[in-house]
Amino acid sequence: MTTYKDLLAQRQALEKQIAEARKTELADAVTKARAIVQEFGLTAADVFSHTAAKRGGKPAEIRFRDPATGASWSGRGREPKWIAGQDRTKFEVQP
Secondary structure (H helix, E strand, O other), X not given: OOOHHHXXXXXXXXXXXXXXXXXHHHHHHHHHHHHHHHHHOOOHHHHHOHHHHHHOOOOOOOOXXXXXXXXXXXXXXXXXXXXXXXXXXXXXXXX
């Protein structure tokens, strides 16, 4: 029967192996990615623009603006502190 201390030692050895394997595989992945980017002449926008492509590349329309600071909010996502708990009609942007 394996003791608790033996199991802890095994776990520690496995965690070390996992960390080393991750480090090696991550380095290989970065090398491959760099080679592909260089081969095809890709830019960061080519590689990481998936959200803009889904939206059609248009930013969300501004619906609310703080007159004191000029900060704006589209009405999407978490509401900013400057509008939280207040009547939104006084912050609406007129078309």
